[in-house]
Amino acid sequence: MLKDITLGQYFSGDSALHRLDPRTKIILVLIYVVTVFLAKNLFSLTFLLVTAIVLVALSGISAKIVLRSIKPVMILIIFTAVINIFLTTSTDAPLINWGVIKIYKQGIVNAVFMIVRILSLIIGSSVLLTYTTSPITLTDGIERLLKPLKKLHVPVHDFAMMMTIALRFIPTLLEETDKIISAQKARGAGFDSKGLVNKAKAFLPILIPLFVSAFRRADELAVAMECRCYRGDEGRTRMRVLKYSSKDAVAFAFSVLFILVVVLLNGISTALAI
Amino acid sequence: MSKLTLENVSYVYSPDTPFEKEALSNVSIEFKENRITGIIGHTGSGKSTVAQLLNGLLKSTSGRVLLDGQDIFEKGSDVSKVRFRVGLVFQYPEYQLFEETVWRDIAFGPSNMKLDPNEIDRRVRSAASFAGVDEELFEKSPFELSGGQKRRVAIAGIMAMEPDIIVLDEPAAGLDPRGRDEIFNGIKKWRDSHNSTVILISHSMEDMALYADDIIVMKDGKVLTSGTVDQVFQRVDVIKQSGLDIPQITAVTEELTKRGLIDGNGIYTVDKAYEKILEALKER
Ligand SMILES: Nc1ncnc2c1ncn2[C@@H]1O[C@H](COP(=O)(O)OP(=O)(O)O)[C@@H](O)[C@H]1O
Ligand SMILES: [Mg+2]
Numbered sequence: 001m002l003k004d005i006t007l008g009q010y011f012s013g014d015s016a017l018h019r020l021d022p023r024t025k026i027i028l029v030l031i032y033v034v035t036v037f038l039a040k041n042l043f044s045l046t047f048l049l050v051t052a053i054v055l056v057a058l059s060g061i062s063a064k065i066v067l068r069s070i071k072p073v074m075i076l077i078i079f080t081a082v083i084n085i086f087l088t089t090s091t092d093a094p095l096i097n098w099g100v101i102k103i104y105k106q107g108i109v110n111a112v113f114m115i116v117r118i119l120s121l122i123i124g125s126s127v128l129l130t131y132t133t134s135p136i137t138l139t140d141g142i143e144r145l146l147k148p149l150k151k152l153h154v155p156v157h158d159f160a161m162m163m164t165i166a167l168r169f170i171p172t173l174l175e176e177t178d179k180i181i182s183a184q185k186a187r188g189a190g191f192d193s194k195g196l197v198n199k200a201k202a203f204l205p206i207l208i209p210l211f212v213s214a215f216r217r218a219d220e221l222a223v224a225m226e227c228r229c230y231r232g233d234e235g236r237t238r239m240r241v242l243k244y245s246s247k248d249a250v251a252f253a254f255s256v257l258f259i260l261v262v263v264l265l266n267g268i269s270t271a272l273a274i
Numbered sequence: 275m276s277k278l279t280l281e282n283v284s285y286v287y288s289p290d291t292p293f294e295k296e297a298l299s300n301v302s303i304e305f306k307e308n309r310i311t312g313i314i315g316h317t318g319s320g321k322s323t324v325a326q327l328l329n330g331l332l333k334s335t336s337g338r339v340l341l342d343g344q345d346i347f348e349k350g351s352d353v354s355k356v357r358f359r360v361g362l363v364f365q366y367p368e369y370q371l372f373e374e375t376v377w378r379d380i381a382f383g384p385s386n387m388k389l390d391p392n393e394i395d396r397r398v399r400s401a402a403s404f405a406g407v408d409e410e411l412f413e414k415s416p417f418e419l420s421g422g423q424k425r426r427v428a429i430a431g432i433m434a435m436e437p438d439i440i441v442l443d444e445p446a447a448g449l450d451p452r453g454r455d456e457i458f459n460g461i462k463k464w465r466d467s468h469n470s471t472v473i474l475i476s477h478s479m480e481d482m483a484l485y486a487d488d489i490i491v492m493k494d495g496k497v498l499t500s501g502t503v504d505q506v507f508q509r510v511d512v513i514k515q516s517g518l519d520i521p522q523i524t525a526v527t528e529e530l531t532k533r534g535l536i537d538g539n540g541i542y543t544v545d546k547a548y549e550k551i552l553e554a555l556k557e558r
Contacts, residue, residue: 011292065292176369182331183370186362187431188354188386205382208372212417 009069009126010134015060016247017132022141024248025133029125031255035262036121044265045116051258052123059127069126070119077118084111135167137240144242157233165221173214180209276342276359276438278305278328278471283337285323297323298495300337305439310465310472312486314479316517319492321475322365325443328473329360358387361437365444367428371416376407376427379416383435397434404464405430406456422453429457433464440464441473446481458485479513480521483542491516507540523547 012018017025039045056066070077088107096103129138143160150156184205191202285298298320305311313321326332327339330346330353338345346356361383364370373379377398384394402409405426411419416427429445442461446454462485465472474486482489483503490500493516499509506513510528513520520528527541527550538550 179364180370182326183364183367185331185354186329186357186364187370187383188357188435189382190354190386205370205372209370212372213369 009130011061011065011131012134013060013132015058015132017055017059017128019247020132020251021242021244021248022133022137023145023242024244024251025129026138026141026145028251028255029129031259032124032128033121035259036117036124038259038266039117039262040113040266041268043268044262045113045120047261047265048120048124049116052120052127055124055127059132061127061131066123066127066131070122073118073122077115080114080118081111084114136164139164139167140238140240140242157236169214169217172217173210176213177206177210180206276471277307277340278360278439278473279303279340279343280324280327281338281340283327283334283339285320285327285332286335287323289335296495298327298334301492301495301497302337303490303497303500305471305473306488307471308465308469309487310462310474310485311488311490312482313473313475313490313492314477314482314516314518315492315498316477318494319516320495321477321492322443323495324492325362325364325441325473325475328439328441329362330356331362358383358435359438361432361435361440363429363432363440363442363445365447367431367445368421368424371424371428374415375413376416376419377412379427380407380430380434383431387435394434397436398430401430401434401436402427404433404460404467406460422449425449425453426457426460429460436468437470439471439473441475443475444477445474446476446478454481461485477518479518479524479542483507483521483524491518493517503542504540507542510540 020028036048039048056063085103085107086101088104088110089102090104090106092104092106094102094104095108133141139160142163143156146154146156146160187205189202189205280301280303283298283301284296287293287295287297301320301324303324313324315321323332327334330339333347338347340346341356341359344351346353371379373382380398380401381394384397389397399409402412407423407426407430411423411427416424419427425445429442432440440461445457445461449457458481461472461474464470474482476482486503488500488502489506491498491506491513498516499506499512507524510520510524521542523544524540524542527536527538527547530536530551531538536550536554538547541547541550
């Protein structure tokens with residue numbers, strides 16, 4: 001069903017990661033992403049993977065679900081690995097030499113590094129952010145972080161509101177699409193016609209009702225918001241006020257530690273080489 | 275004339291995910307031919323899921339749906355044929371209208387059946403008259419119509435396929451009493467003239483008392499009780515247990531019976547109540 005491919009797969013829960021302030025999590029993810037690209041040897045990359053696994057454990061989300069999230073990007077990972085294996089050249093003697101195709105040790109190392117990077121990137125950021133932060137909280141966090149831009153007359157609040165509404169309605173519209181598809185199928189609509197024009201025509205019975213209902217919902221929402229005196233950011237208070245707590249301080253401390261360890265581990269190989 | 279049967283059917287939404295939900299568990303129902311069978315239950319009891327299983331829009335997780343004794347998902351059989359034989363009117367069907375004119379929208383189903391134009395026109399006109407759509411509206415855009423009119427156009431769209439069995443999921447939801455009566459009477463007329471089986475989904479016991487022949491009471495994905503209207507109304511406690519309201523007249527006669535004033539269990543029409551009360555008065 002369409003409904004099953006929700007964007008930003010949030011899993012509600014009450015783990016340590018769930019309870020962090022969204023702003024903390026956004027900053028931590030940025031730090032994490034940068035660090036992933038800083039790591040450049042076996043030790044630091046292994047450490048990254050371990051960190052990702054620890055994060056999964058902290059989030060309380062089952063490993064099965066996390067692994068499933070990797071499936072869609074598996075092709076990308078394999079593709080990158082293959083490219084690295086075949087296209088890396090180095091001055092060493094090749095491990096395999098089949099004329100045109102030469103595989104070097106460096107190529108395999110690069111491929112493994114790349115796989116570890118992508119894996120820890122996806123696991124780390126989805127567990128830190130998308131799996132444990134509800135979309136609404138996330139936009140709240142973004143709005144607060146971007147608040148300084150208001151001084152430059154950037155309509156931060158309006159963007160955040162638009163994003164919140166869009167996120168809120170994605171599941172609703174997907175559900176509606178499912179229903180409309182079923183309803184038209186019940187009237188014998190076929191979606192397996194041949195030719196581009198016919199194919200496009202076959203989708204009209206879905207697209208038109210979907211647009212009509214999206215506009216109707218937008219209209220109703222606008223009226224409902226006006227009835228509650230919504231007039232943008234001005235004088236607006238919040239039901240959930242974001243507040244940093246000691247947990248966030250701990251998280252930041254860990255992230256500094258994390259950067260330090262990666263940098264140190266990066267240094268190890270240089271030290272060993274000397 | 276066709277016979278539809280559910281045989282030990284279970285259905286699970288989003289299996290193997292955190293959102294897994296068993297909507298039906300081991301449900302067996304035999305729908306009697308040429309009768310109006312009401313499926314009634316509280317919101318979330320699985321009524322709409324049953325509806326979509328009946329014409330193959332959903333495939334049961336376990337168990338079978340039989341149309342004239344044949345599994346609708348049997349290898350080699352074409353499910354889309356089943357959809358023409360078992361017409362399903364969705365809940366709030368007005369949201370599926372899309373054509374430029376009312377006539378063309380009603381004709382969408384029959385056109386998909388690849389009928390010839392004359393036959394399509396005949397069916398559109400016939401269905402429109404049963405569903406209560408005025409021919410004057412034929413050239414209008416469906417989006418210009420009132421809510422009640424749209425609903426009737428959508429119902430006509432399924433009737434125009436002239437299915438052997440028609441399933442209507444809460445066809446009167448959100449309509450005023452008059453619109454509701456018009457739609458139900460149209461459905462009844464349609465059944466009488468086509469000799470077809472009607473399956474009517476509702477959560478109003480009041481509607482069921484007026485329009486159904488047989489009733490199936492559902493709760494939490496299971497069949498609580500079933501039988502003719504008379505039989506089911508003998509078990510008022512079961513209806514209440516399923517979280518449904520009983521018709522007002524049933525509540526009144528039940529209370530009168532409890533106080534020993536009349537002898538009238540399971541009354542669901544005003545006429546019957548009137549009769550019983552007169553009887554009791556005469557005896558005094
Ligand atoms: N598309 C769906 N995905 C997941 N769960 C669903 C879906 N549709 C219905 N359900 C669940 O299945 C149960 C039965 O729903 P439904 O058949 O629509 O009940 P009813 O029509 O009696 O109100 C409900 O608990 C509902 O939440
Ligand atoms: Mg329903």
